[in-house]
Amino acid sequence: MRTYGLIGQSLKHSFSADYFNSKFQREGMTDYCYELFELESIESLSRLIEEHPDLEGFNVTIPYKEQILPYLYFRDKVVDEIGACNCVKIINDKLYGYNTDVEGFLKSFIPLFQTYHHSALILGNGGAAKAVKAALDELSIQSTMVARKPNSLDEILWDTLSAGTIEDNNIIVNATPLGMYPDVNSFPPIPYKAITRFHLVIDLVYNPAKTIFLQKAEAQDAIIQNGIEMLEQQAEASWNIWSPAI
Numbered sequence: 001m002r003t004y005g006l007i008g009q010s011l012k013h014s015f016s017a018d019y020f021n022s023k024f025q026r027e028g029m030t031d032y033c034y035e036l037f038e039l040e041s042i043e044s045l046s047r048l049i050e051e052h053p054d055l056e057g058f059n060v061t062i063p064y065k066e067q068i069l070p071y072l073y074f075r076d077k078v079v080d081e082i083g084a085c086n087c088v089k090i091i092n093d094k095l096y097g098y099n100t101d102v103e104g105f106l107k108s109f110i111p112l113f114q115t116y117h118h119s120a121l122i123l124g125n126g127g128a129a130k131a132v133k134a135a136l137d138e139l140s141i142q143s144t145m146v147a148r149k150p151n152s153l154d155e156i157l158w159d160t161l162s163a164g165t166i167e168d169n170n171i172i173v174n175a176t177p178l179g180m181y182p183d184v185n186s187f188p189p190i191p192y193k194a195i196t197r198f199h200l201v202i203d204l205v206y207n208p209a210k211t212i213f214l215q216k217a218e219a220q221d222a223i224i225q226n227g228i229e230m231l232e233q234q235a236e237a238s239w240n241i242w243s244p245a246i
C-alpha cells in the first residue's frame, strides 16, 4: 500500500485523512492510503519511519512544524526562509522538507481580500503564523505577529493589544489553536468590539467550522473565513510534491 500521512501530537481535530482518502477513492487509487500518526514527541519520528517502510510522504502539524527541521536531509527555499515545514517527501529513507501552508494560505486569501485591506495582525508566532506572514509579504501586506514569547522586536505581546491596534489592522488571522476541537470554548483574547465591517477575519482552525473567534467577528459584521479552504489548497499542493513518486 502506498502510504501517506500526517504527524502531530493530537490529531482528533484533523480532516486530512478524510480529505486524502476520499480523493484516492474518487480517483480509483485503490493502492493508496493516508493515515494519522500521533507522536508523543518528535524523537519518535525515526521509529515511525522504520515501522512504516511503505510511507512515501507526510504532512506535519502542531507542534512539529519547526521541531522537524533538524530531521530534514533537504530543505526547500520556503522552509529555509520561514523556518517551518509542513510537507515531507521520503526518498531512499531521506526526508525532503517543503512548506505548502504558504501556497495554501495565499490561494485561500486572494479571492477574499480587497484593495482597502492594508495591514494584518497574525495571532500566534508558530509554524502556521510564519507561513501566513510569508504569504502576506508576497502580497506586500504589512503584518505583525502577536505572541506569548516574542522572537523579535516586530512581534507584540497579547496584553499590548488595544482597540487602536484592531482599528489599525483590518486583516486579523488566528494562527493559534485557540477554539480548535475539542477546546471549542476558548478564543483569542482581543478587543472584538473594535472590529468593523471593513475587517477581514480569518481563522486557520476549521473544526469547528465557526469558532467563537469567527462568531464574535461576524457579530461585528466583518467578512469571515475558516481554515477549510487553506487545508484543501495546502493538501493539493502537498500532493503535487508527492506525485509522481520517484
Ligand code: NAP
Pocket: 061, 062, 063, 064, 065, 066, 101, 104, 124, 125, 126, 127, 128, 129, 147, 148, 149, 174, 175, 176, 177, 178, 180, 204, 205, 206, 227, 228, 230, 231, 232, 234
Ligand atoms: P504551532 O507551530 O505549535 O504554533 C502555535 C502558536 O499558537 C504558537 O505561537 C503558540 O504560542 C500559540 N498558542 C498556543 N496556545 C496558545 C494559547 N492558549 N494562547 C495564546 N497563544 C497560543 O502550531 P501551528 O502549526 O502554527 O498551528 C496553529 C493553528 O493553525 C492550529 O490550530 C492548526 O491546526 C492551524 N492550521 C491550520 C491550517 C489549515 O490548513 N487550515 C494549516 C496550518 C495550521 P507558544 O509558542 O507561546 O505556545
